[in-house]
Amino acid sequence: MGKRLNEKTASDAQQKRVKRYKPMGDRIRNQQNAFEISPGMKxxxxxxxxxxxxxxxxxxxxxxxxxxxxxxxxxEEEIENEGADDNEDGGAQDGTEATDAAAGDIEDEIAREVAGMKSNTKQKxxxxxxxxxxxxxxxxxxxxxxxxxxxxxxxxxxxxxxxxxxxxxxxxxxxxxxxxxxxxxxxxxxxxxxxxxxxxxxxxxxxxxxxxxxxxxxxxxxxxxxxxxxxxxxxxxxxxxxxxxxxxxxxxxxxxxxxxxxxxxxxxxxxxxxxxxxxxxxxxxxxxxxxxxxxxxxxxxxxxxxxxxxxxxxxx
Missing domain, CATH: 3.30.2130.30 (VC0802-like)
Incomplete structure (x- = not known):
């Protein structure tokens, strides 16, 4: 009997929590659909x-x-090259202070991946x-x-x-x-x-x-x-x-x-x-x-x- 009462109480508490956090979900959806235009854009x-x-x-x-x-x-090709040049400079700065060769290779690889993601954004x-x-x-x-x-x-x-x-x-x-x-x-x-x-x-x-x-x-x-x-x-x-x-x-x-x-x-x-x-x-x-x-x-x-x-x- 006590076990069923506890299960019912837990279920009620869970429903209250769902109702309590529902407005937050609405806010998140509103943020995803936010107005994105601002003065100065073209x-x-x-x-x-x-x-x-x-x-x-x-x-x-x-x-x-x-x-x-x-x-x-x-x-478009010029913009891609500009993005690559910028990212290559940033990658070089990340690797110049690396003393361990293996660690440097890993850091360079990560830097190249990050640079690639940034480049894809700049290419648009x-x-x-x-x-x-x-x-x-x-x-x-x-x-x-x-x-x-x-x-x-x-x-x-x-x-x-x-x-x-x-x-x-x-x-x-x-x-x-x-x-x-x-x-x-x-x-x-x-x-x-x-x-x-x-x-x-x-x-x-x-x-x-x-x-x-x-x-x-x-x-x-x-x-x-x-x-x-x-x-x-x-x-x-x-x-x-x-x-x-x-x-x-x-x-x-x-x-x-x-x-x-x-x-x-x-x-x-x-x-x-x-x-x-x-x-x-x-x-x-x-x-x-x-x-x-x-x-x-x-x-x-x-x-x-x-x-x-x-x-x-x-x-x-």
């Missing part, structure tokens, strides 16, 4: 189909790697970072890659070949600068992104703004647009339909991605899906209509949508 802002974020990231990285190999021939030109937001993906790139140059190169080629290379990915926007989602930081970042347009010797041209805001408390379109447009408006003319240059501002959570793109409307808002729609319809002799909603058909836009509306708009 990369690519990507929209995609809901629940296909990782697949979109994989196919986008494949696309970026394909064109990076053409635009930057030999870069592109890396997927979690945004914790449905339909939004961010790809971080190596410091020696120019996101703006690479995206322009990709769309120049795709416009000529009209060959679809992705299935789940929508807009591909270069992150020329990343700031916090505060209005002052965004204005400063926009000036840095558009510094060539603000230069004294810059030729007058046309510009527009694309402003999308997601999950940013206190950040409003009516504050962002006039503040960013003011310095550009002194030399250039606003053209909402066929501007030569478009400053893209994608603010979400605590950060803001900024990019400068050319022929934004003609290239279908740099959308890897709708880019191919218009030529296909034109070949069939059909009337071509914009596929995006009326609220986002103009360059000056804002996405203040609620979380449940984000999926329908993100891939556009």
């Amino acid at each position: 990369g690519f802002f990507v929209t995609c189909t809901r629940h296909k974020e990782k697949k979109s990231a994989m196919e986008t990285i494949d696309l970026l790697e394909e064109y990076a190999a053409k635009l930057y021939p030999g870069l 030109l592109f890396r997927y970072l979690n945004t914790t937001i449905d339909c939004i993906v961010f790809i971080k790139c190596h410091r020696r890659i120019d996101p703006e140059q690479l995206v322009e190169y990709i769309f120049e080629d795709l416009t000529k070949t009209m060959q679809r290379k992705t299935r789940f990915t929508g807009r591909l926007i270069p992150a020329k600068a990343i700031t916090t989602s505060k209005i002052d930081a965004i204005v400063k970042g926009a000036k840095d992104v558009a510094k060539d347009l603000l230069a004294d010797d810059a030729e007058p041209s046309t510009f527009s703004l694309v402003v999308n805001i997601r999950y940013c408390d206190g950040l409003k379109r009516d504050d962002v647009i006039p503040a960013v447009a003011a310095p550009l408006d002194e030399k250039h003319k606003v053209d909402l339909k066929h501007s030569k240059y478009t400053v893209v501002i994608e603010a979400f959570k605590s950060i803001c991605v900024l990019g400068l793109l050319t022929d934004y409307t003609a290239r279908r808002r740099y959308n890897l899906q709708t880019l191919f729609d218009e030529p296909a319809a034109a070949k069939d002799g059909e009337n071509v209509k914009a596929t995006e909603p009326d609220s986002q058909s103009g360059p000056v836009t804002l996405d203040d949508s609620k979380p449940e509306d984000a999926a329908s708009q993100a891939a556009e």
Whole structure:
């Protein structure tokens, strides 16, 4: 009788312990899905189909790697050699003070294994970072890659070949600068992104703004647009339909991605899906209509949508 009572008491205690430590498991899962983007990074802002974020990231990285190999021939090999040189120096320092030959061999072997692991990390030109937001993906790139140059190169080629290379990915926007989602930081970042347009010797041209805001408390379109447009408006003319240059501002959570793109409307808002729609319809002799909603058909836009509306708009 006493034995059964003890077993029951032990079972109850075990259940209490499980309930007590359950919240810790939730914290661990939350930490694994932490927001990973921070100001100062370079990369690519990507929209995609809901629940296909990782697949979109994989196919986008494949696309970026394909064109990076053409635009930057030999870069990956150079980066690998740089990593090997750095690691070899570190390994030499570890082995110079070893007096025992056998111990030195073991230390050298361990050092080479560690160096190999570090080298594999350094070799990655592109890396997927979690945004914790449905339909939004961010790809971080190596410091020696120019996101703006690479995206322009990709769309120049795709416009000529009209060959679809992705299935789940929508807009591909270069992150020329990343700031916090505060209005002052965004204005400063926009000036840095558009510094060539603000230069004294810059030729007058046309510009527009694309402003999308997601999950940013206190950040409003009516504050962002006039503040960013003011310095550009002194030399250039606003053209909402066929501007030569478009400053893209994608603010979400605590950060803001900024990019400068050319022929934004003609290239279908740099959308890897709708880019191919218009030529296909034109070949069939059909009337071509914009596929995006009326609220986002103009360059000056804002996405203040609620979380449940984000999926329908993100891939556009």
